[in-house]
Amino acid sequence: MTIHIAAQPEDIAETVLLPGDPLRAKGIADKLLTEVTCYNEVRGMLGYTGTYRGKRVSVQGTGMGMPTTAIYAHELIALGAKRLIRVGTCGAYQPHLNIGDVIIAMTASTDSAINQHIFGQKDYAPAAHFPLLLKAVEAAKALGVAVTVGNILSSDSFYNAHSEHWHKWAEYGVLGVEMESSALYTLAAKHQVEALTILTVSDSLVTGKVASAEERQHSFDPMAKIALALV
Ligand code: HPA
Numbered sequence: 001m002t003i004h005i006a007a008q009p010e011d012i013a014e015t016v017l018l019p020g021d022p023l024r025a026k027g028i029a030d031k032l033l034t035e036v037t038c039y040n041e042v043r044g045m046l047g048y049t050g051t052y053r054g055k056r057v058s059v060q061g062t063g064m065g066m067p068t069t070a071i072y073a074h075e076l077i078a079l080g081a082k083r084l085i086r087v088g089t090c091g092a093y094q095p096h097l098n099i100g101d102v103i104i105a106m107t108a109s110t111d112s113a114i115n116q117h118i119f120g121q122k123d124y125a126p127a128a129h130f131p132l133l134l135k136a137v138e139a140a141k142a143l144g145v146a147v148t149v150g151n152i153l154s155s156d157s158f159y160n161a162h163s164e165h166w167h168k169w170a171e172y173g174v175l176g177v178e179m180e181s182s183a184l185y186t187l188a189a190k191h192q193v194e195a196l197t198i199l200t201v202s203d204s205l206v207t208g209k210v211a212s213a214e215e216r217q218h219s220f221d222p223m224a225k226i227a228l229a230l231v
Contacts, residue, residue, distance in 0.1 A: 002075035005047060005060075007039040013049050013056040015083040015231045016076050017224070018069070020180065022046040022061025028087075028224050029059050045072065057231045062086075066114050066154060066183035073187050073195075083132065083194040085227045086184055087220075089202035089211075090152060090176040093166055097201050099211045100219040102145055102226070103175050104128070104136055105152040105197040110182035112156045118186070126185035129194035132230060136196060139229035145222040150175045152199070154182035166205050176201060196230070198223045 001008065019025050025046045029036045033050030040047035040060070047060040060076060062069040073084055090103060097103070107127045115124050133149070140147040153169050155177050160166075166177065181197040188195030200223045203210040211219060 002078055004042055004045065004071055005040050005075045005079065006042050007047065007079060009080040011037070011039040011049060012076060012079045012081055013058040014081060015085065016058040016060050016081045017227050018060055018062050018072065018084055018086045018184070020062055020064050020088050024220065025059040025061040027220075032224060032228060033057065033059070052228045052231055055231045057228065062180065064158075065179045066112055066156065069180040070114070070183045070187055073184050077187070077191045077193055081193065083230070084184060084188055085132075085195070085230060086181055086197040087223050087227050088178055088180065088197070088199050089216075090178040090199040092176045092201045092204040092206060093153070093170040093174050094176070095206045097148065097176065097204065099201055099204065099209055099215060101201045102140065102147045102223055103152065103199045103201065104133060104140075104147050104149045105181050105199065106133060106149050107151045108154045108181035108185050108197065109151055109169065109174060110154045112154065112182060114183050115186055124186065126182045126189070128185060128196045129188070132194045132196045135230055136198060136226055140226050143222065143225055143229070145226060147226075148175060152181060152197070153177045155179055177205070198227055
């Protein structure tokens with residue numbers, strides 16, 4: 001039992017998928033898992049444990065942004081989780097990325113001060129667990145899902161005050177923006193657990209396109225299947 005997760009260590013699997021949206025956690029559990037139990041409803045941040053192809057897996061909503069993601073990651077690690085796999089959406093920064101494309105985050109840059117609290121003015125490079133990353137790339141290939149692997153930005157703001165704020169990141173090859181992974185990778189490194197982020201492009205800063213509700217609903221499956229192949 002932790003402050004935000006009403007579960008015992010035995011309720012949580014070693015591998016936990018982390019969608020931002022708690023209803024997406026429910027969707028993954030309902031659609032893709034069997035023998036499902038709901039272990040958390042505190043604050044509506046739903047968490048489930050079930051079975052995928054004979055293996056135990058949990059799915060826990062985190063909410064949006066690094067503070068809330070860090071709370072759930074921290075408490076899941078305290079409850080014994082060993083492998084944290086974020087499955088979420090991102091905005092594309094590069095012209096070759098389209099709605100529905102899948103990105104695997106090798107590293108996560110950030111505009112957040114979250115790491116400055118740890119490292120002062122020095123830069124830390126939050127990175128995915130490489131064997132897990134490699135496995136995800138291989139799983140995507142086996143599933144016939146094209147993926148782009150690289151650096152993403154974990155931002156503290158969705159609605160940025162400066163409309164051109166993203167160009168510098170794009171110029172330096174950053175693939176897209178979300179709001180969680182930098183803190184997740186840093187925390188996982190500190191506690192020596194594995195972490196990886198897999199993202200589906202839901203909007204493009206380059207073209208201004210935004211996924212329709214229908215596209216959002218269906219585009220999530222390839223990413224979830226790659227993540228579940230890592231269990
Ligand atoms: N910005 C930040 N986070 C996001 C975005 C975005 O455009 N799209 C999906 N997550």
